[in-house]
Amino acid sequence: xxxxxxxxPGARWAQDAALTKAQVAQQIATLPAHQRPPMRMLGRRSExxxxxFRAMRxxxxxxxxxxxxxxxxxxxxxxxxxxERVGQRDTIFAACPVALGLGLVPxxxxxxxRALVGDLDVRDAEPEADLAWLDRLALHAVxxxxxxxxxxxxxxxxxxxxxxxHLFGGEVRFCRRxxxxxxxxxxxxxxxxxxxxxxxxxxxxxxxxxxxxxxPAEEAQALASLPVAALRLExxxxxxxxxxxxxxxxxxxxxxxxxxARRLGMKTMTRLDQALGRVAEPIVPVVxxxxxxxxxxxxxxIGTAESIAQVITDxxxxxxxxxxxxxxxxxxxxxxxxxxxxxxxxxxIGASRATRDPKRLVRMFALKIERIDPGLGIEAMRLVxxxxxxxxxxxxxxxxxxxxxxxxxxxxxxxxxxRAGEEAVFRLGLEQSDVPERAVRRVGPLEVPAGWPRWxxxxxxxxxxxxxxxxxxxxxxxxxRRFTWRGKPYRVxxxxxxxxxxxxxxxxxNELWAVRDxxxxxxxxxxxxxxxxxxxxxxxxxxxxxxxxxxxxx
Amino acid sequence: MSALSNLLSPDRARVxxxxxxxxxxxxxxxxxxxxxxxxxxxxxxxxxxxxxDRPAMHEVAAASPTLGDDAAATLFIAGLGARFAGRPGxxxxxxxxxxxxxxxxxxxxGLGPDRLLYxxxxxxxxxxxxxxxxxxxxxxxxxxTEVKVADQTATRRLQLAAADRSxxxxxxxxxxxxxxxxxxxxxxxxxxxxxxxxxxVPLSHPGVGRACWSVDLVRQRGGKPFSLLLEACxxxxxxxxxxxxxxxxxxxxxxxxxxx
Numbered sequence: 001x002x003x004x005x006x007x008x009p010g011a012r013w014a015q016d017a018a019l020t021k022a023q024v025a026q027q028i029a030t031l032p033a034h035q036r037p038p039m040r041m042l043g044r045r046s047e048x049x050x051x052x053f054r055a056m057r058x059x060x061x062x063x064x065x066x067x068x069x070x071x072x073x074x075x076x077x078x079x080x081x082x083x084e085r086v087g088q089r090d091t092i093f094a095a096c097p098v099a100l101g102l103g104l105v106p107x108x109x110x111x112x113x114r115a116l117v118g119d120l121d122v123r124d125a126e127p128e129a130d131l132a133w134l135d136r137l138a139l140h141a142v143x144x145x146x147x148x149x150x151x152x153x154x155x156x157x158x159x160x161x162x163x164x165x166h167l168f169g170g171e172v173r174f175c176r177r178x179x180x181x182x183x184x185x186x187x188x189x190x191x192x193x194x195x196x197x198x199x200x201x202x203x204x205x206x207x208x209x210x211x212x213x214x215x216p217a218e219e220a221q222a223l224a225s226l227p228v229a230a231l232r233l234e235x236x237x238x239x240x241x242x243x244x245x246x247x248x249x250x251x252x253x254x255x256x257x258x259x260x261a262r263r264l265g266m267k268t269m270t271r272l273d274q275a276l277g278r279v280a281e282p283i284v285p286v287v288x289x290x291x292x293x294x295x296x297x298x299x300x301x302i303g304t305a306e307s308i309a310q311v312i313t314d315x316x317x318x319x320x321x322x323x324x325x326x327x328x329x330x331x332x333x334x335x336x337x338x339x340x341x342x343x344x345x346x347x348x349i350g351a352s353r354a355t356r357d358p359k360r361l362v363r364m365f366a367l368k369i370e371r372i373d374p375g376l377g378i379e380a381m382r383l384v385x386x387x388x389x390x391x392x393x394x395x396x397x398x399x400x401x402x403x404x405x406x407x408x409x410x411x412x413x414x415x416x417x418x419r420a421g422e423e424a425v426f427r428l429g430l431e432q433s434d435v436p437e438r439a440v441r442r443v444g445p446l447e448v449p450a451g452w453p454r455w456x457x458x459x460x461x462x463x464x465x466x467x468x469x470x471x472x473x474x475x476x477x478x479x480x481r482r483f484t485w486r487g488k489p490y491r492v493x494x495x496x497x498x499x500x501x502x503x504x505x506x507x508x509x510n511e512l513w514a515v516r517d518x519x520x521x522x523x524x525x526x527x528x529x530x531x532x533x534x535x536x537x538x539x540x541x542x543x544x545x546x547x548x549x550x551x552x553x554x
Numbered sequence: 555m556s557a558l559s560n561l562l563s564p565d566r567a568r569v570x571x572x573x574x575x576x577x578x579x580x581x582x583x584x585x586x587x588x589x590x591x592x593x594x595x596x597x598x599x600x601x602x603x604x605x606x607d608r609p610a611m612h613e614v615a616a617a618s619p620t621l622g623d624d625a626a627a628t629l630f631i632a633g634l635g636a637r638f639a640g641r642p643g644x645x646x647x648x649x650x651x652x653x654x655x656x657x658x659x660x661x662x663x664g665l666g667p668d669r670l671l672y673x674x675x676x677x678x679x680x681x682x683x684x685x686x687x688x689x690x691x692x693x694x695x696x697x698x699t700e701v702k703v704a705d706q707t708a709t710r711r712l713q714l715a716a717a718d719r720s721x722x723x724x725x726x727x728x729x730x731x732x733x734x735x736x737x738x739x740x741x742x743x744x745x746x747x748x749x750x751x752x753x754x755v756p757l758s759h760p761g762v763g764r765a766c767w768s769v770d771l772v773r774q775r776g777g778k779p780f781s782l783l784l785e786a787c788x789x790x791x792x793x794x795x796x797x798x799x800x801x802x803x804x805x806x807x808x809x810x811x812x813x814x
Contacts, residue, residue, distance in 0.1 A: 408693065409645060409671070409693055409694075411691065411693070412647075412687075412688060412691040412693045412694060413671070415687050415688075415691055416647070416673050416684055416687060416688060419680070419683060419684055419687060420673055420674065420675055420676070420680065420684055424673055424674045424675070425671065425672070425673050426671075426672055426674075427667060427668075427670065427671055427672065428657040428667055428670075428672065429667050430667070436656070436658075439658065440656070440657050440658070445671055448668045449667040449668060450667070451661050451666050451667055451668075452657070452658040452661055452667075454662075455658075456662065457656060457658035457659040457662060458625065458656055458659045459625040459628045459629045459632070459655070459656060459659040459660065459663070460621070460624070460625050460628060460654050460655060460656055460659070461654060461655075461656040461659075462654070463654065493753070494754070494756070494757075494760070494761065494762045494763070495760075495761070495762065496761045496762045520762055521762070522753070522754060522762045523622075524753075525622075525751065525753070526622070526750075526751035526752045526753040526754070526766065527620060527621070527622025527623070527751045528622065528625075528751065528754075528762065528765060529622070551656060551659070552621045552622055552624070552625040553622075553625060553629075553659070553765060554622075554625040554626035554627075554628060554629030554630070554663075554751070554765060554767070554786055554787075
């Protein structure tokens, strides 16, 4: 016997005492047919044996979906299906994982399912309630996660998380947080983050993982192995694809575009391009239903600026009535013009302070009418206020005029910002720094910034200090006698200084010892300059004693 | 009838000024007066209305394309803006295309950060359009615009807008090329100024005295051009006459001593 006591049928050592092949065959022949051992038990592996529990192939009548994890749940949970009425019969609308594991798939007749599984929990589907849930989730997403979110199809949400996930500690944490939130509500969800809505849609539904994060430019690779249905195609296109044997998205990549478009339809190509990021697919965000809104549907399509302005005036009047009723003022208003060809034109205005003055709103929109492209005509216009603030009644005038009343700048600021852009209108205020170029900070146009200390400062500051050459100065604390700037020599007749400004060591390490000595000098023709010398003239580590011109006094 | 014959008399300006004063008195005191005097007799006496008209456009340019003169013109216009926006709560707007102003310096000419709003335009055309918007709105006490190019149509529009809403427009014409004086082209401005740096009055001790400017009034409506030497704006935006030479302190020595 070999070591370990192992015994292997058919081993040569075992054959000596055993029966010969002919004897075995004789013995087997005496057995009844159903008791004869199969070839496999005789140590021969000449034929493949069918696994007794192997699922049938889909085209032989088996279910399309492979059984999902049944495991522990299957033993305790009761299978649940939701049914809907299609024509004259009830069909399964959705099935729980347990039911899916038992072979009940959506689309199956309810009677058939009842026959297959005895202990089946059957309930009516409520698609409207599901959509209402999704809408509520979308609103929650808009309010809590990202401003751009919408419902995707009947079973998903689309969030534009660009620039939003860092508020939750990164994409992974954001996904976990959303999953945990949904789990608390009793939902299971899968999340995919991708560069395009199409790719995210496909990966969330068909990748089978709870969280998928796709790096940019990986779409094609990641989608290649998914079924064509992941592309959100129409059923005709899906049937056509099945007929041509295209079952993976990757199969579409190598096909020439023109024949493919002819067979599967142009929409399919658009969907493919959208998933791969070749065609833009903007997300139309949901607007919280509380937003005040006014809508005008037009009898005839309009296209001229005058008629658009007229409709805007009417819309604003309607909107102001709503706003007055609810005590709100506009901060941001969005005008959506629906064209005949189905495309939407949008222009938005922002107010620096809540307002519901119709003249002001109309004037702000009038600045942007030229951005509306009416195309073949506009058939409906909608005015939505995504951002509003409470605004009480305003005292518009008194009999006793107040003399020193400050004018309200908000309308003027909105007007200027509407033409030049939000960023272009600003005030400058004090930043707590002695370094001249850091002492100024931009603040909003309606803030009241603080002023600067009374040190003499120039009227205009050069963007970067410009180096002076051929400087003649007494060290350590005298202004220069002469210098050359931009190739022109100057002779100094009077000077003030130095005003010593130390580097801010808490910002950069190489400012630890840096010193600038600023001088105000007047040259022969009366120009007055602001110069500085790097270094205090005594300690070499404070600077290299080079001279710069930093600003010009009047 | 007597008023008409008075109008035809030689001292028409004086009569008109009296009539204007009477009308202003009738119109009430709530509105700011329509003329802003400098408070310097040598200047106000030579200006047609005894000061700068509020509902009008005033152009200021640097005397030469050097940065020093440019800064002097900037501060001159900042001082004017500060005095036009002198009422509490009033605010001026500064429209520009390239931002190289230094706000602490402007505050020292009277335009503090709470009284000045900046608007940065993409180009000169947009700057002029913004200026017209700001004028038509009428809630700013002064509109300051710096441009390099403004043709006659643009200046006419701005002048009309300024007159309509009684808001002064201070147009800073910056030098575009060294050889091209920005005040060469005709315009409809009520006054056109050319500001340059002048050597300051020497002090008796080392240091730089209060800055001096050579102020040229190149053109004014209803008056003659003149030129003056003035001391720069103080922190309220007020100009001053330099002291006459006999009252000046003798400089302690040569230029070398002053630079020490």
